[in-house]
Amino acid sequence: MIIQIYAFSNAKDAITAANQGVDQIGFVAGDYGKVHGELSLETSASIVNAVSGISTSVALTMSTDIEEIVAMAQFVKPDIVHVSTDPFDLDVQAMGDLRIRLGPQPQLMKALPVEGNNSIDLAEAFSTTCDYLLLDTKVTGLPGVGATGKTPDWNVSKKIVERVKCPVILAGGLSSDNVLEAIQTVQPWGVDSNTSTNIEGDKVRKDMVRIADFCEAARGNTST
Incomplete structure (x- = not known):
């Protein structure tokens, strides 16, 4: 099970988490004035x-x-670019254009809100232009997709996993308390945590103990 953690704010914490077994280290690359971190x-x-x-x-x-995203990728040189804007701000065609502009590296991930069975067709369409999909939630009035702490419909998420051909990461309200159940229900390629692995009361800094607990739970190494 691939484990992805957001959103790191410095190299020291990132490498500590990597050494704890976090497979994918996420961070917000750029100053948009929209989200924490x-x-x-x-x-x-x-x-x-x-x-x-x-x-x-x-x-x-x-x-x-697209030009701004490509410039970011060329400067930062990440392994994966994660597009977290609303699906219709960069639609399937635009993501296809971005895929071409990025070339074979970095790979491309699209965050999609799970909002009912109509999300299945949407995910299938985006899967034709992306290397990965990330399933999350969308809250009206908040920018982009994700970082809400809310859990998407796991039954719909499971249908998406079964339908699309690219790897799917399940996000949204996952913690050490529910991640194993989520994995067993949805059967994703990977799982993602953001809010539940922050230091209590801090919207930016990561809690290494919570990250370790999440990793253990996701891999089934839990005493509960």
């Missing part, structure tokens, strides 16, 4: 360099401008 491109690149050879680096973008 936004980093300069220089800091983003330092995280990529720190975890290179240990974990996969995943740079989240809130941009809807």
